[in-house]
Amino acid sequence: MQQTIVKLENLSHRYSQQWAVKDISFEINRNGILGLLGSNGAGKSTTMNILCGVLSQTEGQVSIDGIDIRQNPEEAKKRIGFLPQQAPLHLEQTVDEYLTFCAHIRLLPKRDIKAAVEAVKERCGVAHFSNRLIGNLSGGYRQRVGIAQAIIHKPLLVVLDEPTNGLDPNQILEVRQLIKEIAAERSVIFSSHILAEVQATCHDIIMIEGGQVVFKDTMQAFNNYIAPDSLIVSFENAPSIEVLKSIPGITSGEQVEDKTYRLHFDDAHQISEKVVLKSVEEGWRLTEINLEKSSLDAIFAQLSNKRSSQTIS
Template identity: 60%
Template sequence: MEKAIIKVEHLSHRYSTQWAIRDINFEINQKGVVGLLGSNGAGKSTTMNIICGVLNQTEGEVYINGISLSERPVEAKQNIGFLPQKPPLYADLNVDEYLTYCANLRLMDDKQVRSAVEEVKRRCGISHFSHRLIRNLSGGYQQRVGIAQAIVHNPAFVVLDEPTNGLDPNQIVEIRELIKEIAKDRSVLLSTHILSEVQATCDYIRMIEHGQVVFAGTIDEFDNYIEPDTFVAKFENQPTKEELLQVRGIIQVIPLSETKYRFRFEGGNDVMRRMVECSVNNGWGLSEITLEKISLDEIFAQLSGKKENE
């Protein structure tokens, strides 16, 4: 069987007396972007710092390409790239000097360093700034250099901690495109609490709360985690509330305007088809009908409270 790109087993970490994460388990087997979601203090940074070998866990194990991070750290780390929240840039070096320095830190073969630096600059769209001091680059380009240092040694797995923080809207779009591009041939774990970022960038989601995994699935599965139970409809010929309540499955009718209503329903959204049929049969003049999808914010809020409610 193929080895997982990353496998996290029974990972727990305690700062002095308080457990920050407790028995985290997951595997990533595929290329693409995995979003690591969670509210403030959920345990994202602790998890990522352990995975990247910056923090030693209290319990559990991390395997990168089947290599134990605690038993063979140098070998395991050759397969990881990391862009922390504050990119580790040296402002007084130019882009070439900095990326060469990073490639050497990664113990790359001397003969490969030059071509690796050229390739990563091309990939990250910074070749034209090779001789520019990092301090003189815009925030978006500094972030590109940050991403370049994370992939210069061509790792199978890259961790990006809130990579669009502090960028302007155009830079955010560009960096998201770059992340998707570098995830075509590796797996990227991206930490964020911006839900629009998850929607725009991620293929899969892991969500942690109170130090434990509360959701693991695709972005579509996350999107459909809560079944909608309301729809809105507009009628030109003003049926009465009593008539509308006769449609099987409708449990509440909330007027929004003279012609528009929100309907709460149970028993599946077949009820919308029945509403259309009743409207045709009774001449209610249905002109609009829309299922109300649950927003990502609401799904996030419900998952955030999940452990407390259980």
């Protein structure tokens, strides 16, 4: 039988009057990376803090490996590693001192601590900084130490709240790679407000907006869902919109500026090529052609509307 690593059922939380998250349910049954995508204030941190037992939910249940986090927090938390948005690093300690401390508070047997610290430093690429003060490490290496503390007790589930926030592009690529490597052996939940970040890293995606789940499926299903369905084209000798709409595959169109049009299509198959060929044949002198992608805001709005009219599985 398949193991349920995480189960959230009808999770809701309010800090005071307003609900920060409302009726969130999902399950994770496999290793790999699940992306929790949402704009600022959507409810990602609240969900993750509850999932890790840092915050107690107003309503609903959370279980890790079948263990209810409220009823048996100690056992449930043994199975979780957490890197919150503000990494809980001790800047005045060396990497070795800090990871040894983390191994102690994770209640690793004393005789195993040295080996666990060595293994996790190796895994996270910080072994050469063993005696360096954490306060003197770059952002990318601090984040590696943050990930190391989250996996030192070999948890089933690792929860990373915006782990690449504030890093430079190279550091982002390195930390993403490390996350992919650690997800080969366990389940990882990773939050971000950047769509490209989730697309580059995750195999499953949950989008939350206004504290509610608006989409959950595989990354591939999400990418198909948001596939572009319009082209922006400009011509020096622009034809009429009626002529453009008669190109096979184009379903509708509108003028957006002088000599620039938005053309909607129903089948992306070679649509750009068809427009380019037609333009050459007719001497329209094409100066611009772009597939139009929806902005994240537009996707959120579209999905939120969809949610209000149907149930998302």
